Amino acid sequence: MRRVDACGNENGGVDAPCPALLEFENVSFTYPDGQPGLDKCSLTIREGSRNALIGANGAGKTTLFLHANGLFRPQAGMVRYAAHPIDYSRAGLRRLRGEVGLVFQNPDQQLFSANVREDVSFGPLNLGLDQKTVRERVDAALDAVRMSGFADRLAHTLSFGQKKRVCIAGVLAMRPRLLILDEPMAGLDHAMRKELLSVFDSLYGQGITLLLATHDIDFAFRWADRIHLMAAGRCVAAFDAENLADNAEALEEAALPLPDIIGLRRHLVGTRALDDSRAPRSVPELLDLLMQRSI
Amino acid sequence: MLIDLCAYSNRWRAADPAAKGLFALSGLVSAFAAGNPLAAAGIGAIVSGMTVWGAGIPFSRFFRAALAPLCFFLLGALSLACSVDYRTGDFIWLPGGWTPVGRLAARSCGALASLLFFALTTPMTDQIALFRRLRLPETLIEIMVLCYRMLFVFSEALRDIHTAQDSRLGYASPSLALRSTGNLAAVLVVQVWQRARALHLGALSRNGDGVLRFLGPVFANARRDMVFAFAGSALLFALLAVMP
Numbered sequence: 001m002r003r004v005d006a007c008g009n010e011n012g013g014v015d016a017p018c019p020a021l022l023e024f025e026n027v028s029f030t031y032p033d034g035q036p037g038l039d040k041c042s043l044t045i046r047e048g049s050r051n052a053l054i055g056a057n058g059a060g061k062t063t064l065f066l067h068a069n070g071l072f073r074p075q076a077g078m079v080r081y082a083a084h085p086i087d088y089s090r091a092g093l094r095r096l097r098g099e100v101g102l103v104f105q106n107p108d109q110q111l112f113s114a115n116v117r118e119d120v121s122f123g124p125l126n127l128g129l130d131q132k133t134v135r136e137r138v139d140a141a142l143d144a145v146r147m148s149g150f151a152d153r154l155a156h157t158l159s160f161g162q163k164k165r166v167c168i169a170g171v172l173a174m175r176p177r178l179l180i181l182d183e184p185m186a187g188l189d190h191a192m193r194k195e196l197l198s199v200f201d202s203l204y205g206q207g208i209t210l211l212l213a214t215h216d217i218d219f220a221f222r223w224a225d226r227i228h229l230m231a232a233g234r235c236v237a238a239f240d241a242e243n244l245a246d247n248a249e250a251l252e253e254a255a256l257p258l259p260d261i262i263g264l265r266r267h268l269v270g271t272r273a274l275d276d277s278r279a280p281r282s283v284p285e286l287l288d289l290l291m292q293r294s295i
Numbered sequence: 296m297l298i299d300l301c302a303y304s305n306r307w308r309a310a311d312p313a314a315k316g317l318f319a320l321s322g323l324v325s326a327f328a329a330g331n332p333l334a335a336a337g338i339g340a341i342v343s344g345m346t347v348w349g350a351g352i353p354f355s356r357f358f359r360a361a362l363a364p365l366c367f368f369l370l371g372a373l374s375l376a377c378s379v380d381y382r383t384g385d386f387i388w389l390p391g392g393w394t395p396v397g398r399l400a401a402r403s404c405g406a407l408a409s410l411l412f413f414a415l416t417t418p419m420t421d422q423i424a425l426f427r428r429l430r431l432p433e434t435l436i437e438i439m440v441l442c443y444r445m446l447f448v449f450s451e452a453l454r455d456i457h458t459a460q461d462s463r464l465g466y467a468s469p470s471l472a473l474r475s476t477g478n479l480a481a482v483l484v485v486q487v488w489q490r491a492r493a494l495h496l497g498a499l500s501r502n503g504d505g506v507l508r509f510l511g512p513v514f515a516n517a518r519r520d521m522v523f524a525f526a527g528s529a530l531l532f533a534l535l536a537v538m539p
Contacts, residue, residue, distance in 0.1 A: 069500050094502055102500045109493035113509055114444045115420040121510035126502035134510055152512075154303070154420070156447035170501065 020083065021047040021178055021209055022068055022100070024235065027077035029063060037063035039233035040077065045178065045226075050204055051211040052220035052241075055230030056255055061213040062105070064230070065180050068211075069102040098127055101176030105183045107163035116142070116158070116166050117151040123174040134173075141173035142166075144206075145199050161192035165199065172203070179203060181212040185219065197223070217251070221259040222282040229254040242279060261286060297360055301415040306351040312421040313428070314520035318345070319413035321528030325535050326405025332394075334538035335401035338531050342408040345527065350416045360411055368403045372396050419443050424511045437507045445490070452486055453479070 022045040029037035038060050045051050055061050066072040067079055070086055070093045079086045081096055101123075104110045113119040120141055124134045142148045145165040155163060164184060171179060184200075185193050200223075204210055214220055220227050221244050229237045229250055237250035244251075245262050261280060268274035268286075274293065280286040302308070307315065322342040329335035347354050376396045377388050389395065413422075423439050456479050460466065465475035498507075514520065 066496070071496055071499055097500060097502045104493070104497060104500075106493070108448050109490060110497040112444060112494065112498065112507060113420070113440060114447070115509075115512075117512070118420060118509035122498075122503070122508060123501035125508035125510065126504065131510065138510060154299075154418075155444065156451075174501065 018046040018048050020044045021081065022211075023080040023083075024064070024067070025078045025080070027064075027067060027074040027079060029067065029072060029075050029233075036060075036233045037072075038067070038074075041230075041233065041235040042077075043228055043235045043238060045209060045211055047177070047209050048207060049209055049225045050200075050223060051209075051226050051228060052224035053211060053213045053228045053230060054215065054217060054220055054254065054256060055213075056215070059230040059254070060233040061230055062182055063233070064235075065102055065182055065211075065213070068178075068180055069100050070096045071102075094127075098174055099176055100178045100180065101171030101174055103164075103167050103171050103179070103181045103184065105186060107160070107167045110167045110170065111155045111163060114154050114156065116147065116153050116155060119155065119166060120151075120170045120173050123170055127174060137173045137175070138169075141169040144172055144202065145169045146195070159192075161188050161196065164188070164196065168199065176208065178209045178211065181210070183213050183215070185214060185216065217256050218259045218261065221261065229256070231255070241281065245279070297356060298414055299419070301352050301356055301360070302418040305416050307349065307416045308418065309514065309516075310416070311514040311517040311520040312417045312425040313517070314524035315413055315417050316425055317521070317524040318342075318527045319409045321524075321531050322409030322412065323406050325531040326402050326409060329402060329405065329535055329538075330398075331538045332397045332401035334535055335398070335405040337534050337538065339401065339405035339408040341531065341534070342405070342412050346408070346412045346415055350412075352415050357411065357415065360415060361407060364407050365404075368400060368407070371403075372400045375399060421512060424509075427511065433506060440507055440509075441494075445487075448490065449483065449487070453483060456482055 022043075024041050024043040026040045026042055027038050028040055031037055041060065041064060043064070053061050053064070063072065067074060070088065073088055081100065086092065086096060111119050112122060117138055120138045121134050124137045129137070139148065139151075142151055145168050147162065147165050147169060150158065150162060150166070155166065158166065168179075168181070168184075184196060188196065200210060200212075221241055224241045227239060227241050227244060228235060231254040236253055237247060239247050239250075245258065248258055251258060261282060265274060265280060265286065268290075269276050274286075274289060278289055280289055319342075322338055326335050326338045329338060343357065346352050347357055375389065376393065377386050379385070380387055417425075419439075420443075423436060423443070426439070427436055460475045460479065464471065465478075466472040497503075
């Protein structure tokens with residue numbers, strides 16, 4: 001039987017780790033006003049994975065993203081994309097930005113055109129695609145973020161969450177391999193978060209590698225395959241989300257608590273209400289386990 | 296925003312902006328060329344009728360949009376009709392009587408009606424797309440695109456800052472209001488600078504190279520709309536011919 005791994009490659013049944021798509025190697029960057037950005041930061045994002053970058057405000061998450069898209073150039077260290085050092089020539093950056101999509105935190109800082117369809121077409125037109133292809137891509141991108149019905153609306157008449165989705169569509173229309181989102185959940189209510197999350201799941205299902213910044217450790221634990229911690233410009237730790245409970249010290253260094261679900265599980269295991277072999281990552285998973293046990 | 300509201304909610308919203316632009320341009324040219332004030336007034340009436348009954352713009356909105364320029368015309372016409380001799384304090388009336396004033400007012404109203412027809416029936420994004428089709432200078436179009444988008448972003452920011460100031464008694468007295476207004480202006484200037492920088496980064500991240508490229512809208516009935524626009528334009532010029 002044909003088997004396709006998380007990287008989207010046929011691996012003939014061999015479970016090999018996906019190749020690194022984006023690598024930071026001891027990257028340092030200081031802003032012109034002396035403000036620290038990154039301090040010898042090393043980080044690896046594997047193809048086909050979901051990654052959460054967690055850190056307090058000012059930890060350097062946005063600076064790291066700006067490096068990933070080639071908007072900033074490291075003052076020391078190296079950034080590699082698909083195993084090659086980033087080529088900062090005009091053509092090199094054009095290729096990189098076609099593959100690494102960046103969605104900014106504030107949608108009003110990303111939307112140029114007042115019209116939704118026009119704005120989404122900006123990126124693919126910059127790739128030099130013909131109008132017919134751009135129209136198809138714009139429709140597909142708006143469909144992917146469930147905003148097809150808003151294509152001819154004005155940006156300023158949309159809600160905050162809808163604007164965020166338009167921003168994501170604007171990047172998706174460029175068909176990136178790696179989608180980077182800077183705090184996509186910030187400012188969204190519960191329903192909007194849920195909707196956006198299902199969009200991410202769908203993108204992940206299409207093989208797009210996802211890297212997003214968040215402050216929400218519970219969400220990161222529930223959603224991500226891999227968690228990266230940042231503090232004061234340093235990439236302090238990176239581990240598989242399922243091993244998060246073993247990294248309490250690293251979390252503490254980044255001033256983050258353990259997810260509530262881990263504390264709850266420990267309590268239930270302590271009271272023998274749950275056996276130690278399973279590690280649920282969300283409340284519904286935990287409830288499932290408890291239900292199975294009671295049956 | 297009144298004009299935006301009309302432009303997005305009228306019956307001819309989806310009509311080809313080139314057709315609407317052609318009809319408005321015909322109205323403007325014919326009103327300007329009309330020697331007879333009645334012909335100019337007739338052109339104004341036809342174009343206004345098209346705007347109100349054709350496109351379905353409520354008359355109250357049309358009138359509100361026209362009010363400010365009409366006041367400007369009234370002042371202009373009055374200053375043309377009479378002037379004051381500062382030495383004697385006497386009013387000096389135009390020697391030719393009211394005919395030139397009437398002609399000017401009628402032409403101005405006809406031209407105003409034509410411009411309002413285009414502005415109230417055509418959303419700004421369609422207008423910009425039309426200007427791009429007409430090969431207007433790219434820099435001018437980019438300024439229009441950014442100004443139109445930023446108008447809403449900054450009006451929102453301005454409202455938020457004003458509300459925050461007001462909630463802390465920033466406008467409780469004339470002197471406080473003056474100070475708060477100054478602060479508001481200062482904060483907005485910084486925000487404009489920050490937004491400009493953020494937009495620049497946003498453009499670069501999507502492979503922007505200095506030119507703002509967007510997909511133009513498609514109008515399904517463009518040919519039919521142009522036929523109507525030519526017919527309407529012919530009607531306006533026919534009026535000129537029968538009322539020289």
